[in-house]
Amino acid sequence: MNILDPTFFAIQFLNGLQLAALLFLLSIGLSVVFGLMNFVNLAHGTLYMLGAYLGLTAVNLFDSYWAALLLAPLGIALLGAVFYALLLKRLQKESPMKQVLVTFGLIFVGFDTVRMVWGALPQTIPAPDVFAGSVTVFGEIYPAYRLFIIGLGILVLLLLYFGLEKTRLGAVVRAGVDDPVMVSALGINVDLAFFAVFCLGCFLAGLAGVAAAPVFSLFPGMEMSVLILTLIVVVVGGPGSLWGAALGSLLIGMADTFGQVLFPEFASVTIYALMAVILLLRPHGLIPARVVR
Amino acid sequence: MFRADNLHKAFGSLQVTRDVSLNLPRGCRHGLIGPNGAGKTTLFNLLTGELKADSGQVRIEDTDVSGASPDTRARLGLGRSFQKNNLFAALTVRENLVLAALLQQRVAHNAWRNLRRFKRVQEAAEQGATLLGLQDDLNTVVRHLSYGTQRQLEIGLALALRPKVLMLDEPTSGMSPEETHAMQALIAGLPAELTVLIIEHDMDVVFELAERITVLDYGRVLLEGTPEEIRGSEEVRRKYFGSEG
Amino acid sequence: MIRDPLHTPLALALTLLALAVWWNADFFGHELLAEVAIFAIFAMSLDLMVGYAGMVSLGHAAFLAVGAYATAAMTVFLGWPASLAMLVAVVLSAGAAALVGLFAVRLSGVFFIMITLAIGQMFYAYFFKSRPFGGDNGMSGITRPDLGILGLDANDPVVFSAMMLLAALGVYLLLRVIVRSPFGHTLIAIHQNENRLRALGCPVQRYKLAVYVIAGTLGGLAGSLTAQHTGFISPDLAFWTVSGEVLIMVIVGGMGSLLGAASGAALVILMRHELSDENTWQLLGLPGVMSHYWQFVMGIFFVLVVLFAADGLYGRLTGLLMAARARLTPNRQREDGNVSR
Numbered sequence: 027m028n029i030l031d032p033t034f035f036a037i038q039f040l041n042g043l044q045l046a047a048l049l050f051l052l053s054i055g056l057s058v059v060f061g062l063m064n065f066v067n068l069a070h071g072t073l074y075m076l077g078a079y080l081g082l083t084a085v086n087l088f089d090s091y092w093a094a095l096l097l098a099p100l101g102i103a104l105l106g107a108v109f110y111a112l113l114l115k116r117l118q119k120e121s122p123m124k125q126v127l128v129t130f131g132l133i134f135v136g137f138d139t140v141r142m143v144w145g146a147l148p149q150t151i152p153a154p155d156v157f158a159g160s161v162t163v164f165g166e167i168y169p170a171y172r173l174f175i176i177g178l179g180i181l182v183l184l185l186l187y188f189g190l191e192k193t194r195l196g197a198v199v200r201a202g203v204d205d206p207v208m209v210s211a212l213g214i215n216v217d218l219a220f221f222a223v224f225c226l227g228c229f230l231a232g233l234a235g236v237a238a239a240p241v242f243s244l245f246p247g248m249e250m251s252v253l254i255l256t257l258i259v260v261v262v263g264g265p266g267s268l269w270g271a272a273l274g275s276l277l278i279g280m281a282d283t284f285g286q287v288l289f290p291e292f293a294s295v296t297i298y299a300l301m302a303v304i305l306l307l308r309p310h311g312l313i314p315a316r317v318v319r
Numbered sequence: 320m321f322r323a324d325n326l327h328k329a330f331g332s333l334q335v336t337r338d339v340s341l342n343l344p345r346g347c348r349h350g351l352i353g354p355n356g357a358g359k360t361t362l363f364n365l366l367t368g369e370l371k372a373d374s375g376q377v378r379i380e381d382t383d384v385s386g387a388s389p390d391t392r393a394r395l396g397l398g399r400s401f402q403k404n405n406l407f408a409a410l411t412v413r414e415n416l417v418l419a420a421l422l423q424q425r426v427a428h429n430a431w432r433n434l435r436r437f438k439r440v441q442e443a444a445e446q447g448a449t450l451l452g453l454q455d456d457l458n459t460v461v462r463h464l465s466y467g468t469q470r471q472l473e474i475g476l477a478l479a480l481r482p483k484v485l486m487l488d489e490p491t492s493g494m495s496p497e498e499t500h501a502m503q504a505l506i507a508g509l510p511a512e513l514t515v516l517i518i519e520h521d522m523d524v525v526f527e528l529a530e531r532i533t534v535l536d537y538g539r540v541l542l543e544g545t546p547e548e549i550r551g552s553e554e555v556r557r558k559y560f561g562s563e564g
Numbered sequence: 565m566i567r568d569p570l571h572t573p574l575a576l577a578l579t580l581l582a583l584a585v586w587w588n589a590d591f592f593g594h595e596l597l598a599e600v601a602i603f604a605i606f607a608m609s610l611d612l613m614v615g616y617a618g619m620v621s622l623g624h625a626a627f628l629a630v631g632a633y634a635t636a637a638m639t640v641f642l643g644w645p646a647s648l649a650m651l652v653a654v655v656l657s658a659g660a661a662a663l664v665g666l667f668a669v670r671l672s673g674v675f676f677i678m679i680t681l682a683i684g685q686m687f688y689a690y691f692f693k694s695r696p697f698g699g700d701n702g703m704s705g706i707t708r709p710d711l712g713i714l715g716l717d718a719n720d721p722v723v724f725s726a727m728m729l730l731a732a733l734g735v736y737l738l739l740r741v742i743v744r745s746p747f748g749h750t751l752i753a754i755h756q757n758e759n760r761l762r763a764l765g766c767p768v769q770r771y772k773l774a775v776y777v778i779a780g781t782l783g784g785l786a787g788s789l790t791a792q793h794t795g796f797i798s799p800d801l802a803f804w805t806v807s808g809e810v811l812i813m814v815i816v817g818g819m820g821s822l823l824g825a826a827s828g829a830a831l832v833i834l835m836r837h838e839l840s841d842e843n844t845w846q847l848l849g850l851p852g853v854m855s856h857y858w859q860f861v862m863g864i865f866f867v868l869v870v871l872f873a874a875d876g877l878y879g880r881l882t883g884l885l886m887a888a889r890a891r892l893t894p895n896r897q898r899e900d901g902n903v904s905r
Contacts (some may be wrong), residue, residue, distance in 0.1 A: 126620075405757065418764065432745055
């Protein structure tokens with residue numbers, strides 16, 4: 027394993043990019059909800075897991091990966107809407123501790139729900155036929171599906187960018203992150219915008235779940251490591267910031283991938299340390315969404 | 320005894336404090352006025368240590384505290400009240416004053432003796448309450464006190480530190496005329512050797528209490544002088560009253 | 565200073581209850597009692613930080629792990645007696661807490677939660693990968709103190725559970741002294757209004773660091789005891805969900821009350837124990853298979869407690885008692901509820 031070997035490097039780079047794409051799908055929702063509503067949702071990883079399992083069910087029902095990729099995230103968005111109506115409205119005014127602990131409780135609920143409904147054994151969703159094969163990259167065979175994930179990540183990034191810049195909802199969101207008081211003073215229905223953003227974030231978490239399923243296996247507990255990685259991305263990139271989430275995902279995706287192969291003993295310690303250092307030096311992240319006053 | 324020399328402070332490209340100097344001899348009553356946005360609050364924060372000046376010096380007696388934190392400055396004898404009531408609202412009056420007394424007597428770090436056994440602390444708290452006329456409210460939770468009374472306790476807490484310098488940030492803000500009178504009486508009755516700096520919006524209060532007044536405008540000292548001099552200044556009248564009226 | 569009418573009766577009741585349970589317990593009863601006592605220590609240590617000083621940590625399990633791993637390393641690798649290992653483990657936990665605290669106390673609110681979570685997970689990741697400490701398998705063969713000099717055997721569950729109860733009592737008394745001291749009073753003030761306290765000349769960060777170190781040290785003690793209790797350690801001790809659970813224990817019982825935290829630990833551990841037992845469900849007329857899904861029930865319980873009883877059982881009881889008292893003596897203008905809020 028020589029980092030200077032171009033083939034090895036290229037393969038690991040693609041792996042890193044693929045992880046970054048997944049992390050981006052996961053973190054952007056959490057990040058915007060954190061930045062916009064000041065709400066830390068620890069159950070975000072659980073949404074990812076439920077997305078993957080709903081995808082599994084959809085694949086079994088319709089025998090189509092693409093149906094799963096569309097339906098499961100919609101299901102998660104719906105779940106998010108219910109969650110928003112029942113809990114989030116109520117929690118928004120509460121202390122961060124309460125938010126963290128309520129969503130912490132939900133992790134256990136989600137965990138056992140999955141065990142009850144889908145069982146505790148690891149399962150997988152096969153990659154769709156189009157991407158089931160391999161392609162040759164620098165003389166090495168590489169699973170085509172992973173390239174699809176990278177493409178999906180980039181596509182979502184671009185869509186969100188244009189959505190944020192060109193749509194009315196995007197304008198409200200940008201203004202809301204900058205100065206929430208001002209926006210509500212303007213009489214814009216901020217709550218509705220928050221609701222839409224929250225559901226979109228849930229949708230993307232579900233999307234990440236289905237997208238990840240053919241690569242990683244599904245099992246109750248898959249949400250735990252993902253949640254912490256996602257939180258790191260959010261903190262490192264800067265809560266509420268699109269480019270922050272993108273940069274954070276890229277950094278953590280690469281650091282984790284190369285770290286695991288190059289310094290397996292220290293890699294995970296290093297990314298937590300990175301999060302701690304960023305929190306201390308730049309609590310608003312590398313690319314802060316809000317003008318820090 | 321309390322002085323600031325050539326303070327500068329900028330937020331980005333915005334100069335909010337420009338070359339401000341103040342010199343308060345022991346026991347003086349000094350007022351600080353200026354139109355909104357003149358930089359009064361910034362200057363106040365530079366003096367208390369909430370903000371650090373870009374350049375210039377702040378000295379308490381002969382100690383340079385320019386780089387010191389608010390708590391260090393407080394321990395060196397700088398007491399302050401806040402513009403908005405900033406108390407321990409869920410604690411009683413006694414508990415509030417006990418806190419100040421614990422810190423003043425340098426025993427707050429004691430983690431092994433029961434608080435009740437610190438007789439001098441309890442006495443100081445009771446004296447403090449008596450000074451404020453709150454002796455009957457010792458066991459009242461602060462948030463149940465009237466606004467004006469909370470305002471007095473605001474100053475009482477600062478006084479409980481036995482400061483050398485007392486900085487009052489709009490002590491009469493939000494008060495009714497009667498409450499303002501009570502507050503004026505409280506300030507007028509402060510120990511003569513205490514150095515007092517008052518920021519105040521209510522001009523009558525400043526003119527009555529202060530011996531010298533500094534007028535700030537756009538972060539600069541526009542003028543410093545006795546109340547008569549300030550009152551008589553055409554420039555102040557134009558800037559201060561003209562621009563607002 | 566402390567408005568706490570429940571304190572003495574509850575302290576007595578808990579002591580009597582613990583004694584009664586200890587007297588009547590079978591083998592498993594003693595094991596459970598020891599676990600409750602250890603987690604009572606752990607929860608009380610966190611309560612000093614969360615309930616009194618208002619510093620909500622989601623990484624307290626790091627110190628549980630440091631205490632446990634240090635004890636394991638010294639008894640297994642070096643063959644030291646458990647009592648000496650425990651002492652060193654506590655000192656090491658204090659050191660670790662001082663080091664972590666130096667950074668963590670610079671932040672507050674949600675950022676403090678995040679940094680403690682990150683640092684806690686750092687410890688987890690380290691232990692998980694560390695070859696000398698057995699990686700994700702952990703270590704076993706940790707010994708208990710030699711009580712031969714007293715004619716007792718610490719491996720006897722009866723003796724060990726009594727030791728743990730005494731340890732919990734000791735920690736409670738120590739923390740009680742702290743919360744009733746000027747320092748304790750200042751901690752409550754930090755929770756309430758940090759900024760004003762600073763203006764009164766209090767070096768708030770140093771106080772926060774002190775609290776962090778005290779909590780971490782006692783957390784390390786709980787870790788050392790848990791290693792001695794189970795004879796086995798694994799990285800899971802440091803996992804962030806352990807930190808979350810102990811935070812829930814503190815809240816269930818009532819933040820800002822040591823007895824509340826201890827009772828919360830007992831309640832959560834007993835619930836976990838009972839809910840994962842088929843017999844409990846069958847007694848309730850429900851299928852025993854529900855015992856596999858005890859986390860579901862616990863999760864819902866956590867959510868409900870945080871949403872609807874965030875002042876905890878202790879806070880609720882105190883509140884009721886205060887209200888009753890206020891009705892009897894109308895001139896007392898005292899506050900309902902808990903000290904720290």
